Amino acid sequence: MAPGLRPSTLLPLVIVLAIARPAAAQPDPAGALRIESPSAGKAFAMSLVLPGWGHRYANGGRWGGGGTFFALTDVLLWTGLAGTVWRRNHAITSYETLAVMGAGADMEDKDRLFALRLAGYRSVDEFREVSLRNRAWENLAYADDPANWWSWTDEADYLRFRELREDSESLGRRRTALIATLVANRLLSGFLAARSARNRGGVDVALALRPVRSSSLPAVDLALRF
Numbered sequence: 001m002a003p004g005l006r007p008s009t010l011l012p013l014v015i016v017l018a019i020a021r022p023a024a025a026q027p028d029p030a031g032a033l034r035i036e037s038p039s040a041g042k043a044f045a046m047s048l049v050l051p052g053w054g055h056r057y058a059n060g061g062r063w064g065g066g067g068t069f070f071a072l073t074d075v076l077l078w079t080g081l082a083g084t085v086w087r088r089n090h091a092i093t094s095y096e097t098l099a100v101m102g103a104g105a106d107m108e109d110k111d112r113l114f115a116l117r118l119a120g121y122r123s124v125d126e127f128r129e130v131s132l133r134n135r136a137w138e139n140l141a142y143a144d145d146p147a148n149w150w151s152w153t154d155e156a157d158y159l160r161f162r163e164l165r166e167d168s169e170s171l172g173r174r175r176t177a178l179i180a181t182l183v184a185n186r187l188l189s190g191f192l193a194a195r196s197a198r199n200r201g202g203v204d205v206a207l208a209l210r211p212v213r214s215s216s217l218p219a220v221d222l223a224l225r226f
Contacts, residue, residue: 038197047190050074054193058200066196070189077185081178088171095164102157105150114148119162123151 038058047054051074055067063071099105099118107114121127124143131139142148152158 037200040194040197043193043197044190047193048186051185051189054190055196058193058197066189066192070185073185074182077178077182081175081182084171084175084178088168088175091164091168091171095161095168098157098161098164099150102154102161103150103152106147115165118150119165122158124149125151 038060043054043058045054046057047070050071052063052067052069052071055070056063059067095115096107099107099115103118103123105114105118117127121130128140128143131137131143152161
């Protein structure tokens, strides 16, 4: 308890407390002013939106080392994901164009299995022969469909097609890994931000007015509870 504080000295002290603890202040029914501690749930939710944002909230508006790390990591991951998606789409477009020009294949509405067979066999006739030897009778109807016909006329085009298709598969796996890392970065950032918010306690500021015999102005009693 600090008796005898004048109203003129109270305002700077309250401002200092607000700066040191920038969480929202709310009145208490008992007459105390409660400067509330950060919410762990809110810190976690903010981190899910933008990693590091929850740290900034929990640390009173300061990004700090942890918040900066998670935010920069998120930017780098998104940049890598955008580049990976672009390169994969470019590889797919390139090998589909090569299949049309070099093998006479119809790539319209074709799935991944068709591309795999184009990369594994130089022609539909070779595919049919291998299917017969392996008694894979279910492949014969597929090979007899004119829409599934292909025949590579140049070995270099065939090898280039295989390379581009393998690149697209590798980039697809990288895309999946980057997406998983983006999710993990958010969850880890949220967990640490929530823990930081829980570790910050609130401050109770109790104010009371009382008369002073030697002055016409009232004095203010101030009590802080951490």
